[in-house]
Amino acid sequence: KKDQLILGIETSCDETAVAIVKNGQEIAANVVASQIESHKRFGGVVPEIASRHHVEEMTIVLEEALKQAEVTMKDIDAVAVTEGPGLVGALLIGVNAAKALAFAHQKPLVPVHHIAGHIYANRLITEMQFPLLALVVSGGHTELVYMKEHGHFEVIGETRDDAAGEAYDKVARVLNMPYPGGPHIDRLAQEGAASIPLPRAWLEEDSYDFSFSGLKSAVINTVHNAEQRGETIAPEDLAASFQESVIEVLVAKTERAVRQYGVKQVLLAGGVAANKGLRNALNNTFSKSEEVELVIPPLFLCTDNAAMIAAAGSVMFEKGIRADLSLNANPGLEI
Ligand code: KG4
Ligand code: ZN
Numbered sequence: 001k002k003d004q005l006i007l008g009i010e011t012s013c014d015e016t017a018v019a020i021v022k023n024g025q026e027i028a029a030n031v032v033a034s035q036i037e038s039h040k041r042f043g044g045v046v047p048e049i050a051s052r053h054h055v056e057e058m059t060i061v062l063e064e065a066l067k068q069a070e071v072t073m074k075d076i077d078a079v080a081v082t083e084g085p086g087l088v089g090a091l092l093i094g095v096n097a098a099k100a101l102a103f104a105h106q107k108p109l110v111p112v113h114h115i116a117g118h119i120y121a122n123r124l125i126t127e128m129q130f131p132l133l134a135l136v137v138s139g140g141h142t143e144l145v146y147m148k149e150h151g152h153f154e155v156i157g158e159t160r161d162d163a164a165g166e167a168y169d170k171v172a173r174v175l176n177m178p179y180p181g182g183p184h185i186d187r188l189a190q191e192g193a194a195s196i197p198l199p200r201a202w203l204e205e206d207s208y209d210f211s212f213s214g215l216k217s218a219v220i221n222t223v224h225n226a227e228q229r230g231e232t233i234a235p236e237d238l239a240a241s242f243q244e245s246v247i248e249v250l251v252a253k254t255e256r257a258v259r260q261y262g263v264k265q266v267l268l269a270g271g272v273a274a275n276k277g278l279r280n281a282l283n284n285t286f287s288k289s290e291e292v293e294l295v296i297p298p299l300f301l302c303t304d305n306a307a308m309i310a311a312a313g314s315v316m317f318e319k320g321i322r323a324d325l326s327l328n329a330n331p332g333l334e335i
Pocket of ligand 2: 114118138270271303304
């Protein structure tokens with residue numbers, strides 16, 4: 001049987017990415033052009049700048065991916081693209097590139113949800129075993145997703161305000177650290193002690209939802225109050241305390257959901273999956289378990305990339321999911 005080759009395109013935020021995945025599980029090419037340097041001086045992603053970069057980079061990244069995989073568009077079975085959610089102007093560049101490719105080369109077009117992509121990054125390193133639970137933590141999302149089979153997604157909990165990564169980035173800003181702040185807080189937290197009392201938002205007893213804006217405000221107030229009193233707070237202790245509060249809630253809710261839903265696997269996904277403290281805490285919680293397997297992808301598959309979109313696209317393609325050339329970017333797409 002001929003190998004299946006899916007070309008994936010991802011432009012939902014500030015990475016222009018094209019990848020080619022073989023048989024849904026093997027990376028044949030994975031090219032990512034990051035724009036972080038362009039957004040850094042603004043302290044966050046500027047949508048207009050992101051769109052312009054995507055336009056400039058798209059054909060370069062596409063050609064590089066085909067070269068890396070040593071294939072031409074003729075060999076590709078389908079074009080998968082992130083339809084949403086994300087920045088509308090950024091998504092549009094990817095969606096239109098995918099439509100142009102599909103039209104010019106007469107290939108099926110497969111729309112992919114960005115979060116499905118993050119979850120399916122895991123299929124590039126291991127076989128998925130159902131039922132499973134995915135903890136998706138990124139700059140735009142904090143979600144617990146239950147999957148009973150391929151292509152079935154049930155969001156059992158989500159953030160009611162800030163995403164986990166967003167909270168990291170905002171706290172980093174208060175501590176005068178560059179964007180994106182997550183990795184800096186993570187590093188600083190390893191050097192400090194979680195000695196500053198900060199709140200944990202457990203919400204209702206049976207809720208799997210999250211809330212991080214109260215914690216973020218508590219950190220900001222702690223800094224301002226100390227300034228007013230002429231005291232200094234050790235930034236490493238504040239980072240460690242903030243990180244402990246985020247991780248404690250993420251891990252406890254994941255653990256409870258694992259028990260309630262009786263899942264076989266726990267998958268970690270999204271940019272915050274790079275967090276060392278979170279990885280350690282999840283490992284400590286699940287490594288001794290014989291019933292559940294914890295899967296944590298390598299860093300390059302946790303942050304935005306197109307291999308994950310192609311991996312999810314492969315499953316959607318086999319399920320017969322197609323879009324026609326009227327496909328539009330959908331910034332608020334629900335999974
Ligand atoms: O998945 P991603 O690349 O983009 C979105 O879809 O949002 O995630 C980026 C987010 C940023 O908020 C960044 O600060 C955060 O992931 N992040 C981290 C770490 N590395 C990246 N947060 C905490 N600790 C890290 N080590
Ligand atoms: Zn993402």
